Amino acid sequence: MRRVLGLVLLGLAAAAAVGATFLPFSELLIRLAPGQPQTAYVTTGWSTQFGATKDEHGPLFGIPVVVAAAAVLAGMRWRKVAYAGAAGLAGVTGMLFVYLLNAISFHQEGNIAIDPALQAGFGNGVWVLMAAVVVAFAGVVVHPDD
16 A cells, blocks of 8 residues: 555656646736836746747756656656655755746846836746655655665
8 A cells, every 4th residue: 555655646746747847937927118018927847938929048947857757757666766856856846946036036126116016926837846846755755665
């Protein structure tokens, strides 16, 4: 029973992590000039878009998340690999969180004079990714020893 629970948790964590890369990591609504409508600036694991324009040089946060998720899946067989995968996923999530926190704070502080109605925050992808980290470590805890 313990082995099955560990496998389910690790599989769920990997699936949630990969799924999170398709959800918004950050969302920013900003008005670039008084009287203009607000424009959405959205970052996912695979793209950054400003309105309808896709940033061709945006960071691909999805790549390290998918690599860490693959390590979590490989950990279904070996507990040490599961631990390394969960730690890698936590590291990638922490890096992404700090990057987005910095970007969101910069936009809020730097653009508040341009758009007092500025809205910036974390998207659902960040929260799903954090939940995946917790589930991955839960899977490591219940994973039977090799």
